[in-house]
Amino acid sequence: MSLRTQRTDRVLRVTLDRPDQGNRLNAEVLNALTDALAEARSGPDPVSVVVLDAAGEDFSLGRERVPGAPTNPKAITAEFELIQRTNEALSSCTAVTVAALHGRAEGAGLSLAARCDIVVAADDAVLSFPEIPHGIPPTIVLSHYRYVLPQHILGDLIFTGRELDGREAVAFGLAARHVPRAALADEVTAIANQVAGYDQASIQLVKRFLRMTTSLSPNDAPSTGIALYAVEMADRALAATPPRR
16 A cells, blocks of 8 residues: 555544655555545545655655656656646645655655645654756756745755755745654644644635635735635624524
């Protein structure tokens, strides 16, 4: 099994489970993760939080590269479109998503985790983009980080393959928190339970706002926020009003 899922109340834990392969991302893992995210937001009882973690010593060593890999543009495009489909499934997930990073988190594996709403890195985490040192142009990784990291930080990480520990990952903006490795599971579980206990309608409105404003200018975002908030609060007031007899 390449991926394990476990639901506890309103929290779904999704675990990359190829530790003998460094939890590298292949078609089986990516399809299973995309399916798990689709199930998490469907049905009469959708989950509130999805936790993404990994078994073994490392979170993920990135994309699986195997002998005889595709050598024509169409096949290569199909391979990377599958990766991007999973990236987008995480980005658009209606549940709050939390990534728990430990050990090495590299390339496409780190880029996948970056799509989560909250990233927590253990102090033993080693985050890096090793593609350029290996002679690979990381354009898929850049398609995300180009918009979230300052140019000089992005350049340092991409062009040198510099490795960051958990504390540095927070300082550089690749994670929100760093904790001792032994505390990682408890920290992420506490975050998940805290978020799952909050008003889910408010969380869903925030998630919707973030999705809607991805491509808006800073000048246009406030009016969208005002409109969403006004409609939501009016709907709540109407729902709370006793019907007239």
